[in-house]
Amino acid sequence: MGAKPGPKRRSGCPVSISLDIFGDRWSLLIIRDLMVRGFRTFREFERGGEGIASNILADRLQRLEAAGIIRQEPEKDDRRRVNYRLTEKGIDLAPVLLDLLIWGSRHGQADAPCEIIEEMAENREQVLAEVRRRWERRDPNPLLPWLSGSEEGSRPQGKNKK
Amino acid sequence: MGAKPGPKRRSGCPVSISLDIFGDRWSLLIIRDLMVRGFRTFREFERGGEGIASNILADRLQRLEAAGIIRQEPEKDDRRRVNYRLTEKGIDLAPVLLDLLIWGSRHGQADAPCEIIEEMAENREQVLAEVRRRWERRDPNPLLPWLSGSEEGSRPQGKNKK
């Protein structure tokens, strides 16, 4: 029924509070998938490639909803289907995800194309603006198609700064 | 002896790799304390206020070291004491921590002074530069004294942009 209590508050530090909510190995991946891979449903997360177990997934979705980071939007056309969507509180995690992406790309031996990420690092504000725009428009296209298995696709309109 | 294996790699996504390293409720707090609270020793982390258990702390320090994020520097004057220090890979997590701080301050009901954090959000690049400068100089003074219990202290030299 209700959401689980989750870990108790530790200190009043904002970082600590944040980690009490999504300080585990799955929550931020779910948020990432909602944010840039265009995922919406339970099934998509389940088969999203990271291999999360369905009970853990259900638990994380519930916690994130309880924390006000995501919200359910049942679909009218097919009442079996539940669409999840980031709230504004959730989309505000975009900078965190972007920095994680950049750090992981620079320091982990990721097999992701680093030059694209470096490009994103240079155009940080534009990338974040694009992410938010897509969220506002409910644009279902993934921002990072290369993460989703497709070969070519839309990338942020890179009007170079200058 | 050696470090534990840690969680297996899941996908090649940089975010996923990052979370495999520090995707838990404690690692980033340790990194935060090294970065802005001036912590150095096991004891300081243990009594740092968040209430981490000593076995967990030992485990996290080992993992972070295995991941190349922190490094031990035994002290000559007192050979009981082990100083931990962020590596460059570790200090590069500063943007992530800063974003977490900002997000938590805006969306969690943190009891931290939000205006200071908003000020940091506005001067993002300068704050990050200051963090790095202190790391390079091995400056032992906490960047965020209000997180460390003291009332007044040094704050980043806020030369306003523009």
Next chain:
DNA sequence: GCAATGACTTGCGATTTGCAAGTCATCTTT
């Protein structure tokens, strides 16, 4: 009507956490 689909539960063994207490080399004090 009957098999699929989608979104979850349930069971349960394997880990991981969280205390509390104990080691074991250094210092420090007397």
Next chain:
DNA sequence: AAAGATGACTTGCAAATCGCAAGTCATTGC
């Protein structure tokens, strides 16, 4: 120089989580 701190960890469990496989249970499609 012996006795007592200190600092940095281990050890021993009990309890909470995780992860995998299997099972519900409403829709939907055919």
